[in-house]
Amino acid sequence: MSDQTATRSEAMTPDEVMRYSRHIIMAQVGPQGQRKLRDAKVLVVGAGGLGGPVALYLALAGVCTVGIVEFDTVDLSNLQRQVLHQTPDVGKPKLQSAKEKIAAHNPHVKVVGHNMPITSDNAMGIINQYDIVVNGADNFATRYLVNDACYLAGKTLVDGAILLFDGQATVYEPGKGCYRCLYPDPPPPGLVPSCAEAGVLGAITGIVGSIQATEVFKKILGVGNPLTNRLLLVDALTMEFRTMKLRRDPKCPLCGDTPTVKELIDYDQFCGTPPLVMPGVAAAAH
Amino acid sequence: MGVSVYIPSPFRRLTAQHDYVEVEGSTVGEVLDALERQYPGFGDLVYDRNRKVPAHINIYLNNLEIHDLDGVATKVSDGDQVAVLPALAGGADGGTR
Numbered sequence: 001m002s003d004q005t006a007t008r009s010e011a012m013t014p015d016e017v018m019r020y021s022r023h024i025i026m027a028q029v030g031p032q033g034q035r036k037l038r039d040a041k042v043l044v045v046g047a048g049g050l051g052g053p054v055a056l057y058l059a060l061a062g063v064c065t066v067g068i069v070e071f072d073t074v075d076l077s078n079l080q081r082q083v084l085h086q087t088p089d090v091g092k093p094k095l096q097s098a099k100e101k102i103a104a105h106n107p108h109v110k111v112v113g114h115n116m117p118i119t120s121d122n123a124m125g126i127i128n129q130y131d132i133v134v135n136g137a138d139n140f141a142t143r144y145l146v147n148d149a150c151y152l153a154g155k156t157l158v159d160g161a162i163l164l165f166d167g168q169a170t171v172y173e174p175g176k177g178c179y180r181c182l183y184p185d186p187p188p189p190g191l192v193p194s195c196a197e198a199g200v201l202g203a204i205t206g207i208v209g210s211i212q213a214t215e216v217f218k219k220i221l222g223v224g225n226p227l228t229n230r231l232l233l234v235d236a237l238t239m240e241f242r243t244m245k246l247r248r249d250p251k252c253p254l255c256g257d258t259p260t261v262k263e264l265i266d267y268d269q270f271c272g273t274p275p276l277v278m279p280g281v282a283a284a285a286h
Numbered sequence: 287m288g289v290s291v292y293i294p295s296p297f298r299r300l301t302a303q304h305d306y307v308e309v310e311g312s313t314v315g316e317v318l319d320a321l322e323r324q325y326p327g328f329g330d331l332v333y334d335r336n337r338k339v340p341a342h343i344n345i346y347l348n349n350l351e352i353h354d355l356d357g358v359a360t361k362v363s364d365g366d367q368v369a370v371l372p373a374l375a376g377g378a379d380g381g382t383r
Contacts, residue, residue, distance in 0.1 A: 049376070137375070138375060138376055139375050140373070140375045143375055161373075161374035161375055161376055162374060162376040163295075163296050163374045163375075163376045164295040164296055165295040166294050166295045166296060166374065167374075168371075168374055182344065182373075183341060183342050183344070183373040184341040185340070185341035185342060186342060186373070187340070187342035187372070187373060191342075192296070192342065192372055192373060192374070192375065193296070194375065194376060195376035198296065200376055233294070233369075233371065235294065235295065235305070236295075237295055237305065238305050242349065242369075243349065244344075244346050244349050244350075244351065244369070244371070245349055245350055245351070245354075246351075247351075247354060249353075
């Protein structure tokens with residue numbers, strides 16, 4: 001055990017006890033649970049609409065290692081819903097903005113920045129550093145990539161998606177069903193609009209992101225019934241919540257009985273989307 | 287009394303913004319066909335060119351996905367609820383790929 005690890009395993013400081021007192025007094029958390037939160041390592045894919053509230057609530061709760069995959073800069077059009085970023089941050093790297101906000105909320109949190117696209121080449125290396133992965137990506141290629149990488153790495157994936165007034169959330173545990181079981185193939189490019197194309201209610205990001213953060217806490221603490229094998233649907237217009245049953249598909253190419261996807265693939269090709277071209281990056285990552 | 291079909295907000299532009307539509311039918315397929323007759327264009331969302339439900343659309347009967355039942359041949363009864371749900375991808379808006 002390293003000195004750093006030994007330090008982290010020690011009792012909480014008086015400051016930590018005061019900061020997290022509303023958690024610690026709950027029977028489902030207690031000092032032991034709070035230390036579990038502190039020692040957990042959680043990766044958030046995207047520091048936008050969903051990743052923002054997830055990262056903030058993880059930090060507020062005292063999850064002291066939060067990884068964030070994000071390479072975009074803050075745009076004025078983000079500020080309608082992305083709570084991590086504020087008006088003076090426009091033009092700033094989202095990762096920098098996220099680190100500053102999280103540090104202001106809780107200086108005990110270490111934000112590990114992954115200032116790059118998540119690709120088939122780097123996904124396993126990134127994901128393997130964490131206990132739990134939260135997906136806040138905004139495109140199908142990344143959703144399939146993160147799903148496959150989490151399954152292959154044996155990591156819990158807390159998934160969420162939003163569009164217009166609707167949100168979806170679920171938890172994929174390796175071997176108990178995955179995104180491919182729910183949606184075996186992506187829609188043809190352009191058929192399902194993005195938030196930029198169709199719009200999204202800002203507050204729905206807070207609802208779904210908070211649900212994702214809650215599922216992370218439950219997983220770390222080992223309490224409650226996770227959203228595993230259930231797809232939670234949020235309809236903000238009717239303000240109805242419903243859960244659909246999910247199951248592992250024995251024919252799933254990833255987690256089924258006779259898998260054919262045994263390593264990460266080219267997800268741009270799979271989704272029919274053009275490969276990403278970043279300024280200054282010669283080859284597009286898949 | 288027929289079958290109530292739940293329409294999520296991304297599809298409501300095709301149902302005059304109705305969130306629930308009552309239609310008649312004895313199978314899920316007949317329900318979808320009735321919906322298509324009532325709202326022309328809806329069929330283009332729930333069927334591909336081969337009249338199959340595409341893999342990015344899930345149809346639920348009383349919260350169970352119809353592939354776990356008998357697909358579009360699944361029998362429905364008065365008072366049942368069908369939901370037509372698309373895959374959504376919105377979340378970060380930009381910087382993950």
